[in-house]
């Protein structure tokens with residue numbers, strides 16, 4: 369990876385200006401200082417030398433699809449799966465724009481879609497990932513409730529009230545354990561699916 373390559377990729381991707389969040393100076397990719405770090409390339413402000421952003425090191429936009437196929441061109445990923453990614457994964461604004469543009473292009477021109485690798489059951493995968501996310505959220509909710517109840521024991525007026533609180537806390541503990549088991553099972557299923 370070298371400077372020429374990075375500038376070529378930036379041009380290909382339509383990156384024309386980089387704005388420094390520290391001093392507000394606007395630079396072109398050719399004007400910023402580039403710093404290479406492993407496979408990554410950072411852009412630094414020519415004026416105040418602050419870090420601006422990582423620059424792309426490949427012409428195509430790629431995301432991590434799953435353990436089986438790893439990083440994959442977004443062009444080869446189904447629209448359903450891309451939409452899931454937009455909803456659930458924290459990604460850079462540039463990547464978000466690229467995915468949104470791609471989805472829009474597919475909507476207006478269905479022929480633009482390049483089919484995903486045939487061995488990925490996208491629908492099943494999305495189902496499992498949604499389930500995993502839901503279970504994790506439920507577990508966090510139950511744990512928060514449990515914490516709240518444990519705290520409230522201090523304020524409980526009498527023995528009967530305390531006993532009732534403890535029973536509820538124990539019940540929540542069982543639910544949390546059960547959710548944890550379901551999360552592990554779902555992850556196992558995802559792994560099996562990805563191992564094909």
Ligand SMILES: [Zn+2]
Pocket residue numbers: 388389390391392393413414415416417418
């Ligand atoms: Zn600056």
